[in-house]
Amino acid sequence: MELLHRGKVRDVYSDRPGEVILVATDRVSVYDVVLPTAIPDKGKLLTSLSLWWFEQLADVMPNHVISATDVPAEFAGRAVRCRQVDIVQVECIARGYLAGLGWDAYRETGKISGVEIAPGLLEGDKLPEPVFTPTTKTAPEDGHDEPMTFDEVSDAVGAELAETLREKTLELFKRATAITDGRGVHLADTKFEFGLAKDGTLLLADEVLTSDSSRYWRDEDWKPGQRQVSYDKQFVRDWARDLGTWDKTPPGPEIPPAVVEETRARYVAMYERITGLKWD
CATH class of the missing domain: 3.30.470.20 (ATP-grasp fold, B domain)
Incomplete structure (x- = not known):
């Protein structure tokens, strides 16, 4: 695979003409700065919720999704194969x-x-x-x-x-x-x-x-x-803003374990409330 782009949260790969693989990582960014601390399961949560919404909105507008399963094994659960646009x-x-x-x-x-x-x-x-x-x-x-x-x-x-x-x-x-x-x-x-x-x-x-x-x-x-x-x-933005010690330029501050845990819990809670599905 060829790495086409590394964004703040997503990496974009290509392995076939006309298609890309979007990989959601556990990175988190605020004020356009990637923070040094990851949020466990964030990439999978973003991917799962996004796929759920693509299905709900498919009759409003077509989307770029090809497959959520035809992806490299190392990216399973947090990657989507898409049409290149x-x-x-x-x-x-x-x-x-x-x-x-x-x-x-x-x-x-x-x-x-x-x-x-x-x-x-x-x-x-x-x-x-x-x-x-x-x-x-x-x-x-x-x-x-x-x-x-x-x-x-x-x-x-x-x-x-x-x-x-x-x-x-x-x-x-x-x-x-x-x-x-x-x-x-x-x-x-x-x-x-x-x-x-x-x-x-x-x-x-x-x-x-x-x-x-x-x-x-x-x-x-x-x-x-x-x-x-x-x-x-x-x-996370509110936590970073309330620090009062960071000027919103790189490098960003480490996120304390309690904030990491609460961030993940809130992502899970919203996924479950919106989809009606249990996060496993």
Whole structure:
């Protein structure tokens, strides 16, 4: 196999023309820095949840998955064989609640990615309607992702594709929230990635609705007006931010064993609550 790319969390290999193998590792990154401590089973949890969601959303949009079993034995459980696609260079984010950078932008300007949001909302509040708030797709060595307006997306990829990205992002998000709402989960926001196959078909790609790419809150914890209890990577971000001693540049700090254990437990808990399956 040929290693094509090593990302913050995923490694991409090729062993056949037109196909790639996406391998999810146990690495964890915050603020675009890979931390030196791994989270046990994280790669398998991300892969399993992503595959479950690809199945749930297959009638909304085709995806790049070929097989979860036709992969090298050493990657079993944390790898997916996929069609090779050209990833659209826009991070397609849907938001249903005010949190994270979306909350910061709203508090400062009343807008997120140029979209006007109703005034008077609190941190953690549900938005009147989900919104499409794209960002640039920037390599960590080149800086951080920056918010994009819809017009900027149109300039970058063309008006027709931009409209499709917005439409599909919101359609996928609404389908996902219809599922999570019935399972005691608030899907606050998530990031989708899309890719163009050789025949020009737009496919849902990369990971989908994992605890790395999404913000998940339990119904019983949701309290607008404050920082929410996160069952996703935000738990590690909050720990790193609250240290007060790290400037968010490499090298990142070691994660204490108690935080590692709690992070894994939250990933498992959200996997089980969303899928209804027991994590083994």
